[in-house]
Amino acid sequence: MVARGRVVADGRPSVGKPQMRARVLKAAMVAIAEVGPDRVRVQDIADRAGMSTGHVLYYFGRRDRILIDTLLLSEVDLAAVRDRRLARTPDAWAAVDVLARLYLADGPTDVRWKLWAQLIARPPTDAQTVRAFAEVIDSWGIALENVIRRGVATGVMRTDDPAEVAYRTCRCMDGLSLEILLATRGRSRAWAVRLVNDSVRRELATTGD
Amino acid sequence: MVARGRVVADGRPSVGKPQMRARVLKAAMVAIAEVGPDRVRVQDIADRAGMSTGHVLYYFGRRDRILIDTLLLSEVDLAAVRDRRLARTPDAWAAVDVLARLYLADGPTDVRWKLWAQLIARPPTDAQTVRAFAEVIDSWGIALENVIRRGVATGVMRTDDPAEVAYRTCRCMDGLSLEILLATRGRSRAWAVRLVNDSVRRELATTGD
DNA sequence: TGCTGATCTAGAGTGGCGCTCTAACTTGCG
DNA sequence: CGCAAGTTAGAGCGCCACTCTAGATCAGCA
Numbered sequence: 366m367v368a369r370g371r372v373v374a375d376g377r378p379s380v381g382k383p384q385m386r387a388r389v390l391k392a393a394m395v396a397i398a399e400v401g402p403d404r405v406r407v408q409d410i411a412d413r414a415g416m417s418t419g420h421v422l423y424y425f426g427r428r429d430r431i432l433i434d435t436l437l438l439s440e441v442d443l444a445a446v447r448d449r450r451l452a453r454t455p456d457a458w459a460a461v462d463v464l465a466r467l468y469l470a471d472g473p474t475d476v477r478w479k480l481w482a483q484l485i486a487r488p489p490t491d492a493q494t495v496r497a498f499a500e501v502i503d504s505w506g507i508a509l510e511n512v513i514r515r516g517v518a519t520g521v522m523r524t525d526d527p528a529e530v531a532y533r534t535c536r537c538m539d540g541l542s543l544e545i546l547l548a549t550r551g552r553s554r555a556w557a558v559r560l561v562n563d564s565v566r567r568e569l570a571t572t573g574d
Numbered sequence: 575m576v577a578r579g580r581v582v583a584d585g586r587p588s589v590g591k592p593q594m595r596a597r598v599l600k601a602a603m604v605a606i607a608e609v610g611p612d613r614v615r616v617q618d619i620a621d622r623a624g625m626s627t628g629h630v631l632y633y634f635g636r637r638d639r640i641l642i643d644t645l646l647l648s649e650v651d652l653a654a655v656r657d658r659r660l661a662r663t664p665d666a667w668a669a670v671d672v673l674a675r676l677y678l679a680d681g682p683t684d685v686r687w688k689l690w691a692q693l694i695a696r697p698p699t700d701a702q703t704v705r706a707f708a709e710v711i712d713s714w715g716i717a718l719e720n721v722i723r724r725g726v727a728t729g730v731m732r733t734d735d736p737a738e739v740a741y742r743t744c745r746c747m748d749g750l751s752l753e754i755l756l757a758t759r760g761r762s763r764a765w766a767v768r769l770v771n772d773s774v775r776r777e778l779a780t781t782g783d
Numbered sequence: 784t785g786c787t788g789a790t791c792t793a794g795a796g797t798g799g800c801g802c803t804c805t806a807a808c809t810t811g812c813g
Numbered sequence: 814c815g816c817a818a819g820t821t822a823g824a825g826c827g828c829c830a831c832t833c834t835a836g837a838t839c840a841g842c843a
Contacts, residue, residue, distance in 0.1 A: 418800090
């Protein structure tokens with residue numbers, strides 16, 4: 366036993382000083398943005414946090430966990446922004462546009478989506494983390510579903526199954542974001558935003574729209 | 575100059591013995607299936623090919639290139655299967671089903687999609703490879719577009735823009751495959767196949783269908 | 784057949800990096 | 814002060830991609 370204050374097996378460290386974790390995650394965001402999530406070293410993060418590599422790993426156990434928590438943190442932040450903006454946007458069509466712009470990748474170097482790509486390439490195994498990511502993904506679908514329900518309620522949209530449309534639209538935006546990341550063709554972000562808006566409008570528009 | 579028979583800078587090796595490359599790629603497929611594309615070592619591939627690691631890298635230069643070429647090879651094979659089966663399937667709705675089943679990930683361990691994930695996480699930089707992958711992606715869109723055109727021609731489908739529907743459907747299948755890979759919820763392959771079939775049918779069905 | 788240069792093959796060597804481990808330092812509490 | 818728990822640093826280990834070099838094999842030629 367003795368438990369030398371170290372990290373518990375595969376879970377989160379139970380040790381204190383959450384501000385240290387926050388500092389590391391902040392540094393990680395910067396480092397990832399500069400170096401890229403695939404190339405970033407623990408050393409890069411430690412440098413920017415003003416700590417040693419051993420110290421950083423004392424809090425996170427594994428390098429992967431730093432990237433995972435960074436993504437989770439950025440998703441939590443983004444979800445807050447999303448919910449705030451959606452609440453401020455009464456028109457359902459405008460809300461769809463807001464959501465699409467927040468969800469879709471900014472460009473080939475979009476940090477958030479590059480982290481997602483990293484995660485999918487090496488998926489986490491522990492149930493806790495898997496559930497956390499499932500909730501993040503769900504929250505986008507639910508947010509869009511609510512927008513659509515509002516559109517239906519206000520009479521500007523029409524559908525039998527808001528949840529299905531929302532889910533499918535999110536998966537489509539996933540694919541679009543991946544193509545933006547790959548940057549194979551000219552397929553730009555602006556083009557993807559327009560495609561999402563158009564296809565949703567075509568599917569949900571009431572007759573007169 | 576002198577060029578000691580080595581690999582040219584970032585491109586393909588110009589050296590002979592293509593059967594050696596083929597042998598490595600075949601071994602790579604096995605190794606990747608067993609170990610996973612993220613964990614597979616050059617040693618694993620070399621072992622299965624009956625060669626040394628140095629020998630393997632003599633032909634491919636970088637580990638990444640092995641994975642890239644493995645994916646390209648498997649895509650070429652799959653495209654051949656796809657075109658053959660589609661040619662044998664006159665009914666457009668049935669053809670959509672065939673294509674969806676070939677395109678979508680088999681399950682959380684699907685090798686082809688795991689390689690795609692790997693590729694997106696660390697995208698290739700050289701123009702030649704980027705173009706090759708763009709063509710692979712395009713070929714799926716074009717194949718689906720042709721199916722839809724056939725459906726329209728035979729009067730069982732209706733749409734203004736077959737290319738747009740095909741493209742969007744492919745991106746949706748990308749997103750679905752990613753979720754199958756992540757295996758967060760019960761979202762299974764069978765469920766995804768049905769979703770694609772249903773949504774395409776809903777979008778393209780003629781009135782009486 | 785023996786010579787020569789090009790190509791091929793093997794494996795030892797190198798460097799980098801994730802991760803571990805130990806030892807020292809700080810803090811809190813009686 | 815003294816002890817224990819928690820915190821910090823950094824040296825060290827092991828692994829793995831990639832490099833380098835030296836030898837093997839082969840092709841063409843006299």
